[in-house]
Amino acid sequence: MPTDSAVRALADVPREPGAAKPDPIVVADDVVRRFGGMTAVDVQHVEIQRGAITALIGPNGAGKTTFFNLLTGFDKPSSGTWTFEGRSLHGLPAARVARKGMVRTFQLTKALSRMTVIENMRLGAGSQPGENLFTALVPPLWRAREREITEQAEELLVRFKLDHHRDSFAGSLSGGQRKLLEMARALMSKPTMVMLDEPMAGVNPALTQSLLGHIQALRDDGMTVLFVEHDMHMVRHISDWVIVMAEGRIVAEGPPETVMQDPAVVDAYLGAHHDTDLGDDALLSDDVAEQLEAEVQAEEEKR
């Protein structure tokens, strides 16, 4: 459950797109990304609260991943500015953004297949002097740090239930395990803020539960989490704040309990089906799905 402090901090924030937060870590203004004639992202103003778990949701193609790419330097915006911890990140290359403490994972997992799990993890760590070409030649200069890194990696692997695969090649892991590895690897650098693009897609529910607990623990230690997720249960279970995107714009913001009732959100997801509550678990039951399907068919027949 969301911690009280993060929730309390966000209690007085107005439930509207672009709402100002009491202690924003990321502030973005007029960020626009066009692909040819198509505008994938058009965010006028958004703030992400420090030390909170914020969910970024929206239908497929809403521009969530593109927005992630822009913030983390993996893509260049057509226009716009944004700051991280008060400093502009505009135009900074991805690696520098990561070193500033904003680390992301990818929707399409990027496990380094022909490296072992533990090597994947070690690569995630920062300030290893042995990553310099000349220091690399003198092992005594980097062995101590390597031991620290390995210890930290092994702890995380236990947490992510990957310790049995320590020495397997990452390419031999299952899809869900790769997701976990990527997330654990991102945490190796002890980032100030993690951005997770659909972190739990394909991860089994029991493990999801324990990882959510872990994410919350990280937040309680002061880390900021921004994640994209389609699973509404997870969003409601873990997030302190929800930002909804549709067609590149931010259409709604609010706490997870209420944001799904916002008409703009319902519009974004379902078009005409206003009477359906997206936050309602019943949405997922069979008869509701059938009913929706029937309605859609009826509409199509009318055309």
Added chain:
Amino acid sequence: MDWTNLLVNVAGEIIAPTTAAYALAAIGLNIHFGLTGLLNMGQAGFLLLGAYGFAIATIAGWPLWAAVLAAILAAVVFALILGIPTLKLRGDYLAIVTIAAAEIVRIVGRSTTLTDLTGASSGLRGNSYKHTFQDASPFPDGTWELGPFEYAINASNSWWIRIVGWGVVALACLLIWLLMRSPWGRVLKGIREDEDAVRSLGKNVYAYKMQSLVLGGVIGAVAGIIYVLPRAVQPDAMGRSMTFFIWTILLLGGAATVFGPILGSMLFWAALMLIKLVMRGTVPETVMRSEQIEQFGWIIVGITLMLLVIFRPQGILGDKKELAINAH
């Protein structure tokens, strides 16, 4: 056919300076391709630049160490010129640019405008730049016999160049061994697997690729010096086919391994010699003339490379398990 003589010749290829030079060139390429995944299709360009740098500097009167430094510097500059525009782009661009750049080096080298410097297409005679290296030998002049092998001690195709050549190869192996086990090598390996993932972990991918390109290129340039010391600098002998042989050697021995390039080079040159000698001894002149046999040898090389890539892409020493996993 004289089988003893044949075996001596084949064994002689294994320790030949050319074999050492190719092993070293393949070690350089291994840093590019095996460790970092860079497709350098112009390694011969680095060898030729190294050879020119060394020979021209020596002819100009520079001492041995300064001439070697000139060769290394030429390779560094060449790597920077190649890398700055291409390393930010997708891998294939580097391949195209390196092929072209190596050809440019060769064509400029053989052009008549630079005759005074490079000797144009006839190149630079070995005797004009060998003296500093030979003078550096601590051994007395003469010839020396070791088992069936008899070579001059210092002159030209000598024991001295063999000792230095293989000594440098051993040093380069040690370097690779150290680097492959280091965090630096780990970052390169990560880049080979997925650049964006490594970038997301805060590593400056561009800088690492540049370091890899420069380091492998410098090793290539030193290989070029060893290659031309027992012969002459001939631009046309150091073109695309040389790059192609270096690739064959690397893939034969096994990319991303420490000893693959050495094993590959030894096998490559010994097998080629074996094929040539056996065919010369058994195929009558009327069927295939001597130069045709030479060319037939190269055809076999091409077929070997194809079979290798299809049936054993990890090479002889490569880790099958590592290659069995699809990269993405």
